[in-house]
Amino acid sequence: MTTALTEFQRLEAQGLWRATPDAPMREVIISVGDATLTLSDPKTERPMSHWSLPAVTRLNPGKLPAIYAPADDASDETLEVDDPLMIKAIERVHHAIETRRAHPRGLRGGLTVFAVLAVLAVLIFWLPDAIVRHAAHIAPPAQARMVGKDILADLEGTTGRICQRESGQAVLNWLTPRLIGADAEIRVVPGPISGARRLPGDLYVIGNDLLLTAAGPEAAAAHLVAAKLATNDDDLRLAALEYAGFWPVMRLMTLGTLPDGAMVGYGKQMLLTAPPRPEDRQFLTVLGELGIPSEPYARSLDPTGRTVIPLVEGDPFPNGPTKPLLTSDQWRALQQICAG
The missing domain is CATH 2.30.29.30 (Pleckstrin-homology domain (PH domain)/Phosphotyrosine-binding domain (PTB))
Structure with a gap:
């Protein structure tokens, strides 16, 4: 005043x-x-x-x-x-008083507008991403497997339909608990997919080329182990649901299923990049525990061996496995999984 x-x-x-x-x-x-x-x-x-x-x-x-x-x-x-x-x-006094009275109202109005804009920003930019991350975190195994199968169905459009000869799949079902885990599934597709791919829900896919061009099952087995070590299911679920988007994820959380077409194109996109590889030392240790040599895997990546020297020189079984991974009959059945 x-x-x-x-x-x-x-x-x-x-x-x-x-x-x-x-x-x-x-x-x-x-x-x-x-x-x-x-x-x-x-x-x-x-x-x-x-x-x-x-x-x-x-x-x-x-x-x-x-x-x-x-x-x-x-x-x-x-x-x-x-x-x-x-x-x-x-x-002059009255003008000063009115200005002073108006200022708090203007300030309060400005703060209200700012608060509303902040809430809208949260709803538009933060909330959808937070919900997708939450859905990926809480997805039960059955739901994660369903997402993996949706991706596999999309992948079949590029690689051909899943090979389903019963004798070959029976061998995979017998081998899976030893290589991956009791709750995992392994499927084979006719076309090459550059090794093995892990999908959400502990679902694994390999190309038939790994079975037809190898002298034994060791290369394919090592690719599956590498896929397990180099990825984790949480990251795979999150990447898949981020691709699906906010509204399909809302349906997944409320109805338990993704809408048709939510994963269209994801499998093809996945094949554009090479599968991740685990750290060499950890990989060699696990292969040694499973009785699997590393050189067949290394040669499938680079036949010359020049870019995978640590895997060739660090092979835990340079003279071959002490115990065959599969019997001859099992191996033949597995190689014929895409026949007929």
Whole structure:
């Protein structure tokens, strides 16, 4: 308030004051203080009334003489002022008060708009991604396997339909718990897929080329182990559901299934990149524990061996496995899984 009246310090002017509506008008000297108007007797200089500046209200805006009254006072006092400078001083105070009152409202309005925009930003940019991540995290094994099978169905459009000869699949079912785990599944497709691929739900796929061009099952087995070590199901589920998108994921969470076509194109996209490889030392250790040599796997990646020297030189069974992974009959049945 003091700032609003800096140029009016010690301002005085004459005015006509009436104590009550029936009282006679009296001449007074009006003095402006920090927060008050003081009305004094011009002869004795004795204060006759004090008005709070913020509470002063003008009864006849735009007219002269200006008539004021103390709005917060129970009395019926009035004051007539015709001095332009005094009127300006009182109006300056009111302008400062209104500005001060308007500012918090504007600030509150600005904060409200900001809060609404922040909530909208969360809903638009953060919430869909958070829901997809949550869905990937909580998906039960059966649901994850279903997502993997949807990807496999899309993959068949590029590689050909899953090979289903019962004798060959029986060999895979017998071998799976030893290589991967009791809850895993391994499927073979006719076309090459550059090794083995792990899909959500612990579902594994290999191309028939790994069976037809190898001297034994060791290369294919090592590719499956590599796929298990180089990936984890959480990341695979998340990548698949991010591809599907927010609304298909909402359906998955509410109805338990992805809509038809949600994974169309994902299998083909997956084949554009080479499957990830595990760290050599860990891979060789696990192959040694499973009784699987690493050189057949290394030669399937690079027949010359130049780019996979650690896998060739670090082979835990350089002279071949101490115990065959499959019998001759099992191996022949597996090689014929795509026949017929």
